[in-house]
Amino acid sequence: MTNAHPIDHDAPAEADLVAEDLIEEVSIDGMCGVY
């Protein structure tokens, strides 16, 4: 898929990749604005 959104490649590379850099979990019920 063409990524139409530019990513800031000037951001510094992280020395050690940790799992938190890869995934984050959230509840589908944890979004404000759905009653």
Next chain:
Amino acid sequence: MPEMLDTPWALSPSVALRPEPFGALAYHFTNRQLTFLKRPQLVALIQELGNYADVRSALLGLSIPRGDWSTYVTALTRLAETDMICPRDTTEGSPA
């Protein structure tokens, strides 16, 4: 995680994967878990996992740096715990 590296896995059939500018969102329709995949490489890995004989081949095939393998496997383990990915039947043929 030697077991995971040498076993075949795939995205769970109950999961919808939706690409986003930053990576992807994965939603499991049965357990309603929503996971944010923060790296395009991880997204590609999960999407392609079902096409490789095992996780090790997938990591190699997608040129994931060796130094990052343990972190990726940790992430995959977490995804397995929430049934976002599931073990693939080894009797299925995988593409050559």
Next chain:
Amino acid sequence: MTLLEHRPTPTRPAGGTLIEQFEYGLDAPICLTWELTYACNLECAHCLSSSGRRDPRELTTEQCEAVIDELQRMQVFYVNIGGGEPTIRPDFWHLLQYAVDRRIGVKFSTNGVRLTPERAAQLASTDYVDVQISLDGATPEVNDYVRGPGSYATAITALENLQAAGFEDAKISVVCTRQNIGQLDEFKALADKYGATLRLTRLRPSGRGADVWDELRPLPEQQRELYDWLVAHGSDVLTGDSFFHLSAFGESLPGLNLCGAGRVVCLIDPIGDVYACPFAIHDNFLAGNVLTDDGFQNVWQRSELFADLRSPQTAGACTSCAFFDACRGGCMAAKFFTGLPLDGPDPECVQGYGETALAEDRPLPAPSQDHSRRVPTRNQPVMLQLRTRRPDSGAPVSACAVNPLAGFTP
């Protein structure tokens, strides 16, 4: 409403937290609220959509199907169908099936009026469907005061029918008020009794809620009681992230802790208008219309309002507060409908800055619309009867009065 000529594509940071990414917006909402109709059999005192009368411009069945087709293309994960009372629409059950057949999860919010044993059995055998029963008191006295006579019984009957049919994990959704915060344990017991999950949500000064907000909103000490109770119950109890303003008390509650309006969620209303949030049904938060602005995806991606919401929001008057990172300035809708500036404290700011702001003279926004019934029925809650009864009107109208105009003196 204004649509931009080209879809904005701001530069995003790579990686970062979920919240940092969400603040820039998404290609599609993750979930959204869709009010199918403004018609309702009830007349709840605090109705956030001021429902009661059907709007003649309501989307047709075909137009609703077209919306669902778009949600499928956009891969919206789930939609909360509400109203008014959505099950009053004759095509509700068809639209429900239409959505789940297209792998869109549906939760629908209902007062329970149409949840017969037959419908409950049907729901129990349907994939991807969730049912949310509205209840605002753990006892008939507390509930019916704001929701109307018999509404407690209707809700309980619906829960019984769902349980008997083997439907698992319905939701009981409660709007927390001054009158029911003392009943939190009883609400939990009710949910446990019917095999349901309890959901507590925030009372907002939206719709008819604006008229009763001063009387019903929790007292400061009740906010603390609620927060402590939520922390103690963790993820056993849902909140729809509606209490992120309470995160300033201490540890954050589960959820994004972020206003999702126009960024991860939005509202589609019965006539196809798209608003940033169901608590913000007002021209100021109208992003477009699915019929006149070439479909929902177009509105979501090119609305000028949504582009504004997807730019980093300033802390404004909250800049110097140590708790801003936790509370993010609270609820946009709550601020708007109490006449407070959007870049200042939430009216219920737990540090008390909201009270100070509320004490000042400020104009309240006029409601953009009102779908309330013009003449109350026997379902009118006591709370509203007490408000509209005139001192010279004599005896109250009997609940058995057949004539809908009984007691009405023009």
